[in-house]
Amino acid sequence: MADTSRRPGRPRDTSIDERALTAARELLAEQGFEATTIQAVAVRSGVHASAIYRRWSSRIELIEDAAFPMESPLQVDPTGDLREDLRRFILAYTATFSDPATRAAAGPLLAYRRSDAGRDAAYQRVSVRPQFFAILEAAPPGTVDPTVDPHDVFDMLLGAVWTRIVVPITDSRPDPVERTVEMIVRMLRP
Amino acid sequence: MADTSRRPGRPRDTSIDERALTAARELLAEQGFEATTIQAVAVRSGVHASAIYRRWSSRIELIEDAAFPMESPLQVDPTGDLREDLRRFILAYTATFSDPATRAAAGPLLAYRRSDAGRDAAYQRVSVRPQFFAILEAAPPGTVDPTVDPHDVFDMLLGAVWTRIVVPITDSRPDPVERTVEMIVRMLRP
Known part of the structure; x- marks a missing residue:
């Protein structure tokens, strides 16, 4: 998750985050990785590109948060069996x-x-x-x-x-x- | 391979076969299986659909000949090693x-x-x-x-x-x- 906690300004608008992440997930699923650019996410989500860049420093970080929201892609604690x-x-x-x-x-x-x-x-x-x-x-x-x-x-x-x-x-x-x-x-x- | 040996009429025009097969291979590679229809092959190859149907009874048989021209997809004679x-x-x-x-x-x-x-x-x-x-x-x-x-x-x-x-x-x-x-x-x- 992009760390924005030390940045000044208005409280983080989670609905903007969610809209960008949802748009990124849709673009990934429908058009693939290369087509999932900040600009395409901005167009689809209605969130301005500059607002997206305030939250994610690159499209790679945005895609990572969109496709892999957890710290680990899956959690399987070994039992020994x-x-x-x-x-x-x-x-x-x-x-x-x-x-x-x-x-x-x-x-x-x-x-x-x-x-x-x-x-x-x-x-x-x-x-x-x-x-x-x-x-x-x-x-x-x-x-x-x-x-x-x-x-x-x-x-x-x-x-x-x-x-x-x-x-x-x-x-x-x-x-x-x-x-x-x-x-x-x-x-x-x- | 479609069996046309018992059909009457003109000698088989191998250049027509080749054009249809090439078009089918290109369509498969560029647009995938579903888009590779007899009609699409006809348009791309310039071979009339009726001429294609004289050689292959269905698009499945045409695709099979285009993508798998040999009797077996690969020949590996076992040596025992x-x-x-x-x-x-x-x-x-x-x-x-x-x-x-x-x-x-x-x-x-x-x-x-x-x-x-x-x-x-x-x-x-x-x-x-x-x-x-x-x-x-x-x-x-x-x-x-x-x-x-x-x-x-x-x-x-x-x-x-x-x-x-x-x-x-x-x-x-x-x-x-x-x-x-x-x-x-x-x-x-x-």
Whole structure:
């Protein structure tokens, strides 16, 4: 969230914030990341561009707040039950990125943040990778091979989730989440 | 390929075929599957719709020929070396579906064929699943757990390939193909 607490002037008008954020979400969903400019948000929301710039210093920050309003894209506290944690993670991941605005923003925001050193907090905001790693760390001894690269396993899981969301090509069979959990457990085992 | 061998009349004009196929590929790449109608192909190619219908009985068959000109989308003859076969499979799969027309047509064609019983040959034309299964069958004893569902492993591989093609979100790290091969081997092992 853009920090405006130290700025002087009138109290923050939350309805203006909400109008800009809603317009940004609509533009992301309908026209994509590149089309979601401050000017386009201003036109659609009826909020003047200068008012938008008072709240967000760039369109990237506005898009980040619009598409990822929470500090973390999903909250899955590990229980130590690997299968159950993976199941909850996959469901939360799928639900979050089924939102068209979130989906449209995620890739471009990560690409932007990658080329911008030291933005770990922003990465935390968009990426679900840290939550996945927390689940592996909480797993019982003997279930996760220490020689396996958790990034590689996460990339496979990301592929499974994104394919179901964006590519209507996989055969639909029962229990897709259970099947994915089983595959992830097989990759992880020593 | 549409069978026109038993039809009477003038010899087949291959330049007309080529113009229609090229127009269909361009439309698929630029405007997607739904916009690729016989009428749109006729307008773009300058080939009359009736001439297109003489060669293809429906737009589905025209799109199939345009996006999948071969009998199989990729040819990977298994050698019995599981890692090497997977490596070649992934490279061929990625190359084939990096073509925008092929990519645009694959999902919709599979969705169409799924709801159309007995179209195994057409499925063979679009899906790379059978080639993956052939690789598993050729693998040395002890490398593939007979209790693992090969469809589930293929779905994970499909996710990894499609994510790299269509979703610019994965961190780019070295040797993505080797990493994917390693994950697939881990899923398969008993």
